[in-house]
Amino acid sequence: MKSVLGDRKAITLLLTPALVVYTLIILVPVLWSFGLTFFTGNVLSGFEFNGIENFTRLWGDQYVHDAFWFTVRYALLVTLFQVVLGYGLALLYHFVLRKSSVLVRTLVFFPVVLPTVAISILYQKLFQSAPSDGLVNELLVNVGLSSVDWLGSGATAFVVVVIMDVWRSVGFYGVLVFSGLLDIPDDIIESARIDGAKTFSLFRHIVLPMSLPILFASFIFSINGTIKVFDSVFALTGGGPGNSTTPLTLYMYRTAFQYSDFGYGSTIALLLTIMSLIVTLIIFRSSRRDNTV
Amino acid sequence: MTNTLETTAVSTSLRFEPHRRTPWDRAKHVLRRVPAWLTITFLIVVTAYPLFWMFINSLKSNSDFLSNPSYAFPEVWQWENYAIAWETGNLATTITNSMIVTFPSLLLIVILGSAAGYALEVLVFKGRAGVLLLFLAGIMIPLQMIVLPLFNAFYQLGINNSYLPMILIYTASGLPLTVFMMATYFRAIPREIFEAATLDGASMIRAFFAIGFPMMRNAVVTVAIVQFFLIWNDLLIALIFGGKRDLNTIQVGLLNFSGEYGAINYGPLFAAICITVVGILVLYLFLNQRIMKGLAAGAVKG
Numbered sequence: 001m002k003s004v005l006g007d008r009k010a011i012t013l014l015l016t017p018a019l020v021v022y023t024l025i026i027l028v029p030v031l032w033s034f035g036l037t038f039f040t041g042n043v044l045s046g047f048e049f050n051g052i053e054n055f056t057r058l059w060g061d062q063y064v065h066d067a068f069w070f071t072v073r074y075a076l077l078v079t080l081f082q083v084v085l086g087y088g089l090a091l092l093y094h095f096v097l098r099k100s101s102v103l104v105r106t107l108v109f110f111p112v113v114l115p116t117v118a119i120s121i122l123y124q125k126l127f128q129s130a131p132s133d134g135l136v137n138e139l140l141v142n143v144g145l146s147s148v149d150w151l152g153s154g155a156t157a158f159v160v161v162v163i164m165d166v167w168r169s170v171g172f173y174g175v176l177v178f179s180g181l182l183d184i185p186d187d188i189i190e191s192a193r194i195d196g197a198k199t200f201s202l203f204r205h206i207v208l209p210m211s212l213p214i215l216f217a218s219f220i221f222s223i224n225g226t227i228k229v230f231d232s233v234f235a236l237t238g239g240g241p242g243n244s245t246t247p248l249t250l251y252m253y254r255t256a257f258q259y260s261d262f263g264y265g266s267t268i269a270l271l272l273t274i275m276s277l278i279v280t281l282i283i284f285r286s287s288r289r290d291n292t293v
Numbered sequence: 294m295t296n297t298l299e300t301t302a303v304s305t306s307l308r309f310e311p312h313r314r315t316p317w318d319r320a321k322h323v324l325r326r327v328p329a330w331l332t333i334t335f336l337i338v339v340t341a342y343p344l345f346w347m348f349i350n351s352l353k354s355n356s357d358f359l360s361n362p363s364y365a366f367p368e369v370w371q372w373e374n375y376a377i378a379w380e381t382g383n384l385a386t387t388i389t390n391s392m393i394v395t396f397p398s399l400l401l402i403v404i405l406g407s408a409a410g411y412a413l414e415v416l417v418f419k420g421r422a423g424v425l426l427l428f429l430a431g432i433m434i435p436l437q438m439i440v441l442p443l444f445n446a447f448y449q450l451g452i453n454n455s456y457l458p459m460i461l462i463y464t465a466s467g468l469p470l471t472v473f474m475m476a477t478y479f480r481a482i483p484r485e486i487f488e489a490a491t492l493d494g495a496s497m498i499r500a501f502f503a504i505g506f507p508m509m510r511n512a513v514v515t516v517a518i519v520q521f522f523l524i525w526n527d528l529l530i531a532l533i534f535g536g537k538r539d540l541n542t543i544q545v546g547l548l549n550f551s552g553e554y555g556a557i558n559y560g561p562l563f564a565a566i567c568i569t570v571v572g573i574l575v576l577y578l579f580l581n582q583r584i585m586k587g588l589a590a591g592a593v594k595g
Contacts, residue, residue, distance in 0.1 A: 005415065005416050005417040005484070005487070005488070005497070006416065006417045006418055007416065007496065007497040007498075008418075009496075009498070010412070010416060010496060010497035010498045010501070011412050011416050011418050013498055014408040014409065014411060014412040014416075014498065014501060015408070015409050015412040015413065015424070017405050017408065017409075018405035018406060018408060018409035018468055018472065019409065019424065021401075021405060021461070021464060021465050021468065022427075022428065022431065022465055022468050022469070024465075025439070025443065025461055025462060025464070025465030025466075026431050026434060026439055026465050026466065026468075026469075027427070027431075028442075029438070029439035029440075029441075029442040029443050029446075030434060030438050030439060032442035032445075033438050033439060033441055033442050036441060036442065043444065043445050043448045043449075089336075092329070092332060096329045097329070097333075104333055104336060104337070105585070106578075106581050107336070107337060107340050107341060108336055108340050109577075109581065109584075109585055110340055110341075110344070110574070110577070111340065112588070113522050113526075113573055113574075113576075113577045113584060114526075114570055114573055114574070115525070115526040115543070115544055115547070115569055115570070115573065116526060116528065116544075117526075117528060117544045117547050117548050117569075118547060118566045118569045118570050121547065121548075121551045121555070121562065121566055122343060122347050122566055124551075125347075125350070125363075125559070125562075125563070126343060126346070131359055132358070132359045132360070132363070133363070134363060135343075135346055135363050135364060138362055138363060138364065167339070171340075172588060172589075172592075175585045175588070175589050176588075176589045176592055179586070179589045217592070218592075221592045224433065227435075228435050228436075228437075230528065230529050231526075231527075231528040231529065234528065234532075235528065235548055249435070249437055249529075252437050253437070253529070253532075253533075256440075256441055257533065262441045262444075262445070265441055266438075266441050266442075268437075269435065269437040269438045269441070270438070272435050272437055272438070273433075273434060273435055273437075273438045276433050276434075276435055277433060280433055
């Protein structure tokens with residue numbers, strides 16, 4: 001039978017098209033992009049070799065430092081909220097609402113499928129302060145506070161970006177963790193309950209340890225996504241005011257397409273790729289260690 | 294007959310006798326549900342209200358939006374905002390463009406992805422694990438790392454101002470997840486089915502098209518739906534390769550609309566967002582279980 005399943009013609013015919021497309025559009029460009037880091041210039045003006053200048057520039061570039069730290073702060077904070085709130089939602093679905101959670105699940109998942117651009121523009125208007133107050137400022141004024149120019153300063157714009165991205169994605173993490181909770185056998189929880197475990201200790205000693213794998217998976221997925229954040233900041237703040245909400249992805253986009261430096265853009269992209277790689281490896285390592293203990 | 298009656302009587306008395314509910318018990322039971330109900334109400338308000346807010350504001354005139362509280366209903370319901378948004382936002386063109394890039398990409402992703410998933414899971418050859426790993430690595434790679442060389446290449450080939458670059462990139466970037474998910478799905482199908490088919494004289498290729506692919510119908514639909522949302526909602530690739538006005542996808546179109554006309558025209562801007570959101574919401578309501586499961590499966594495997 002092995003000879004049948006090892007049919008060379010079939011393997012070639014079925015695997016090759018996907019492999020070719022994937023290689024030409026993803027793998028080759030990754031290597032090529034690495035090569036571009038030693039050049040400066042763009043498609044129209046041509047490229048010029050400049051050695052490791054892009055790397056020394058990257059090292060000393062204040063904008064890169066700012067964008068790097070924005071990316072890190074944003075990724076950590078949003079990941080934390082996504083996983084913790086998502087876990088809370090999942091517990092609510094599984095243990096409180098049980099069978100009747102479908103409606104709430106469906107509704108809270110709404111924003112996940114909506115286009116980020118549409119949500120960003122909606123949030124711009126929700127948090128607007130001029131020429132008239134948006135909903136958020138109206139609420140603040142109604143409870144006796146003063147309205148805030150949310151998108152006018154870096155600190156508050158950061159808050160809006162985080163709120164929006166958590167709002168937009170938390171339903172997804174709720175469902176993701178929920179599907180993991182479903183795998184915990186009911187009889188384990190049932191027997192713990194019969195043994196007299198109270199809600200909190202049941203959670204602390206049974207549910208939490210048993211949901212660690214799915215929490216790790218959510219964490220990996222979340223941080224990998226948040227490191228690459230682009231759509232939401234681009235459409236919500238455009239990276240501003242100034243450069244205060246510019247992640248590396250957006251700085252890379254600007255460098256390449258507004259300042260037309262593909263070589264330096266590739267260098268920033270490389271930094272981003274290395275960050276994703278390191279994060280993935282670290283998490284894989286730590287999750288493996290935890291699983292063996 | 295009497296027998297069954299007796300047994301039911303016995304069992305009910307057994308179940309209810311020990312704790313007869315006092316009004317206090319019932320109140321406690323209701324009180325215990327209060328936090329849950331508050332949480333649910335909060336979730337519903339936080340999720341649905343912004344969308345409702347957007348809808349009522351899509352029907353206001355500019356002066357109405359600027360001078361009255363934005364949570365109030367419109368003074369006059371300006372349905373023509375939708376016509377204005379449709380016209381000035383070029384929505385017919387941008388929606389068509391989105392379809393032109395999304396559907397061929399989906400078709401390619403499904404066909405190439407499931408064929409490769411089948412080859413990598415069902416067929417036996419050297420280096421199989423390596424190839425699967427190579428595909429998997431693609432999930433980690435940020436699109437930023439591939440766009441510049443591709444921009445270069447497509448420019449040299451002279452196809453920069455067409456739909457082709459977008460279709461190719463969407464297809465390729467959808468493959469890693471699809472190949473991996475399809476391989477996982479094929480794992481659940483017993484090999485004997487394919488082996489039996491070859492005994493009946495079918496080649497492995499035919500076995501794929503006649504048996505493997507049809508058996509995967511559900512998985513294929515799930516994968517296609519997940520990829521649909523990823524491609525339809527993409528901004529980065531659409532911005533770089535569909536930046537020319539006649540290639541604008543719906544997301545780029547909406548972004549431009551908000552910059553050019555939306556800054557001064559609130560009603561039509563909200564109307565334009567509503568239009569982009571409504572189609573997606575309807576689709577979602579029809580397919581929500583599948584979308585949730587598909588996205589969750591993709592995430593855990595990715």
